[in-house]
Amino acid sequence: MDEIERVRLYLSEKNPELKIIVLEEDTSTAPLAAQALGTEVGQIAKSILFKSNGDKYFMIVAAGDVKMDNKALKQLLGSRPRMANAEEVLAVTGFNVGGVCPFALPNPIPIFLDESLKRYDVVYAAAGTANTALPISYEELMRLTGGSPCRVARDN
Secondary structure, eight states: OOHHHHHHHHHHHHOTTOOOEEOSSOOSSHHHHHHHHTSOGGGEEEEEEEEETTTEEEEEEEETTEEEOHHHHHHHHSSOOEEOOHHHHHHHHSSOTTOOOSSSOSSOOOEEEEGGGGGOSOEEEOOSSTTEEEEEOHHHHHHHHTOEEEOOEEEO
16 A cells, blocks of 8 residues: 555545645645645644654654754653654655655654644645645644644744
């Protein structure tokens, strides 16, 4: 089963009303996705995998126009994390960098949704590949991911 089908299957069980948008354009970065979708960069929900305390992974989903605040991340986790590399991202999430969906993961990991996403009624999360997007509300994203709210982003 390919990545998009894995996300579609998950959505069919959890919320079949949500529909994946497949685009011709590359949406692997927040600016590219915003341009392809005709939205603000902040409306793109970027999913970033981090590693802390040896081999503990967790994901932060934040607005596309913010940066991670290292001090806030350290406070949240109790140690200083580092971003996972491309091989780790694929191994842990089953998705390649640029198409990481924050749900439909092969194994559960802690997921934190940054409050920077709350500015928008709808945000766009990647849906498994570097040319997919899923329009979704913060509340529904919270429900689908089983995530926890956090505030670890700062303005760019």
